[in-house]
Amino acid sequence: MATAPAGDTPATAQAPLLLVDDDQAFRQRLATTLERRGFVVVAASGIAEARRLAAQAKPGFAVVDMRLEDGNGLDLVADLRALRPDVKIVILTGYGNLATAVAAVKTGAVDYLAKPADPDDIIKALTVGAGERPEPPAEPMSADRVRWEHIQRVYELCDRNVSETARRLKMHRRTLQRILAKRSPR
Structure with missing residues (x-):
């Protein structure tokens, strides 16, 4: 300590x-x-x-x-x-x-x-004081970034298996592959 x-x-x-x-x-x-x-x-x-x-x-x-x-x-x-x-x-x-x-x-x-x-x-x-809430972030993540983070999380939880991730996210496998190939949005 x-x-x-x-x-x-x-x-x-x-x-x-x-x-x-x-x-x-x-x-x-x-x-x-x-x-x-x-x-x-x-x-x-x-x-x-x-x-x-x-x-x-x-x-x-x-x-x-x-x-x-x-x-x-x-x-x-x-x-x-x-x-x-x-x-x-x-x-x-x-x-x-x-x-x-x-x-x-x-x-x-x-x-x-x-x-x-x-x-x-x-x-x-x-x-932050009792009963108070922390201030919201000055620059929160964009909706695109939140979506991308969610997809990445599910992809990791599926052991980087594209087919399984696409099935769980209910999206086409090729669409998922295109999303995974791109950089993260800001």
């Missing part, structure tokens, strides 16, 4: 922040940034490690990646709420779509942000 100097957010001094992400480079960069802002960060690379650290630290804040090598980050939300009902949790994901955003909020997360999330947006979501 690393201790950081007092930041500009007084709430951070009260409880540690659990950071769970299996991307080591991203986890280290975000941990460093959060520590500079006054958070005491406890970092884990997966669900099993996060549960062990959470039981010891009883975090007041958590930033959890949705897709981890050993499971789904949403599974941690209930565990963290059981340890500390007032914990503020932000779910991060490389696949931003409405269904998972709704699931994240329903399970108890205060916000759901697409990667690469800006550290300022993460901090705003974590430090």
Whole structure:
């Protein structure tokens, strides 16, 4: 556990922040940034490690990646709420779509942000007052980008099988192949 100097957010001094992400480079960069802002960060690379650290630290804040090598980050939300009902949790994901955003909020997360999330947006979501909602993003994803992200997510969940992905998305296989061949929209 690393201790950081007092930041500009007084709430951070009260409880540690659990950071769970299996991307080591991203986890280290975000941990460093959060520590500079006054958070005491406890970092884990997966669900099993996060549960062990959470039981010891009883975090007041958590930033959890949705897709981890050993499971789904949403599974941690209930565990963290059981340890500390007032914990503020932000779910991060490389696949931003409405269904998972709704699931994240329903399970108890205060916000759901697409990667690469800006550290300022993460901090705003974590430090929003009780009963308040975080500000909407200044530049939200376009509808085309949201659609593309959803298609990419289903494609990954189908183990990159184009035929299976097309069947599940109820679209023609060739149409899907053309979409997958293009760059992501902005």
